[in-house]
Amino acid sequence: MAKVLAAILGGYGLAYTSGAALAKILPLRPSEAVYLIGMLQVLLYVGVVIWIFSVSARRAWIVLALLIALCELVVLIN
């Protein structure tokens, strides 16, 4: 159950924040960036869900939290 939550909510959180970070740093015209980010996020989300089910729930949450924090940092700096 912890894994299901990590996969669906945590995966979404990571996909969302990584998109926000990319939106800040990609040197593209905005409409192009939105399409590119959107397509990358979907791939990332699927990958994260699969990965989470191959590791322990605790490890999944820790890595997710670190990555989300990193993305947030990129958003804040830029």
Added chain:
Amino acid sequence: MAKSFTQNMSWLHTWSGLFFGWLLVPIFITGSICVYWFEISVWARPENHVMREAEPAALVEFSEAYLKKTAPDSRFWKIGLPATNARDPILYLSWMDKQGKLARAQFNADGSGDPIRTDTIGGRFFVNFHYILNDLPRQKNSIGLLLVGAASIVFLAGVISGVVVHKRIFKDFFTFRPQAKSRQRTWLDAHNVLSVLPLPFHFLIVLTGMAYLCYAYIPSGIATLYKGSEPAFRVSADFSQDSELVDPAKATPGPIAPNLALALLHDRAVAGELRPEVMGYIVVRDPGRANAVVEMFGAHRQGIFITNSPRVAFDGVSGRVIRAMHARPPISETWDVIAGLHMAFFGGGLMRLLYLVSGVAGAVMMATGQLLFTIKRREQAVSPAAERFYAIVDRINVATMAGACFACIAHLWAIRLLPFEMAGRAAWEVNVFWFAWALAFLHAALRPPKAAWVEQLAATAVLCVFLPVLGYLVPNSGLLDMIARGDWKTAGVDLASLGCGLFIGWMALLLSGERLPRAARKSSLVGA
């Protein structure tokens, strides 16, 4: 204790398959149907069945006269010409009224100026259901959108984990034992065959579906770059940012332009590679004012793409070209192709038939997975509580799978049978879908699961087979008349329904002859 990767994947595959399968099977069924949604829309409007298309120029003239009379003070007109969508050719006018609301009118494309009177949702409900689960505007319905999104992600993960779980998948693929001693073995073989064969398609259709609306599912790109405004993103992505509505104060009528001079603009459009015969739609901002802007969009592009190109914007008074766009930038174009793979506008009727068959195979694949779940577990049920749980799962299976088919065909019956003069007719077409589905749930709750399966499938089959007969109750829609006219597009809906009816009837027959394992029979008796 750490479980192996395979065990973890097995757990994911089983339980996500069960719960999201209830959502995904109806989504796959409606999604498969809506490959033909334009055809269903034409089918739903009997007055469209005998129609010749008029010249685009004549239609533009008619539209301009109509809009000048109906909405002279409007700040936004849109004229959708039949070429916008060759599969559902109508003249579609919309305009913004004084309250800023969009009003619309539909006309026959034959130049007669006859409005389309049938108030019908056509094939649109199947489209809406398969991506937002109901009929509300998407922006007001993020729950439906996100549920479908979550189910899609789980489906993709389930497909990948399925490959891991069914390790002997390629060997299994060549193994189908309909006469096998164990029923479970047969269902498993069916599940495997239906999974492997169209696996690439299933992966593609769900992934492209997600990619199509990626900016809505995970809107951080729009949130960051467009302050969360999806319309602003659309305007920018569609290359019409220079024709955003001008501030009302600046839009006060100046010297009134003589008229839109659409005939003149035709000449200009030719210069912009937009000949009248490939004209899709025309948008007029602030018509009849000094700052009027006319934008012309090409008809639907040939090939896989789903967007319209080229586009040209003119000054509405002088006819000067303000902006022209002939090609989209590379990433938008990539997205266009990916979305095009999902929408299946390309490749003609045979390609769409392949999409339909593969989609149905997906629904049946998940259905067999659902059946496997209960068949396998019921025999091992250790406690009365577990048995009760499996009995409930069984009943939900019936209602979400057979019941969804029943609701779909009931919806088409409503489109044919509701009286044309009924107020709110289109809304009632949708209500009938929900009533029929609720009925299926009730029926599944009251009857033993096996009987419920057979009865719901049989009822669906009967409704499908008799759908063409209803055509004789409304004008221009008799199946034989349509075939005689060579109107295969419309007749195709009836013929497809007939074909589906025979297929579903055959499945009902198969299931009625099926002998369930003893434990299953016992639990279905207990449940009754």
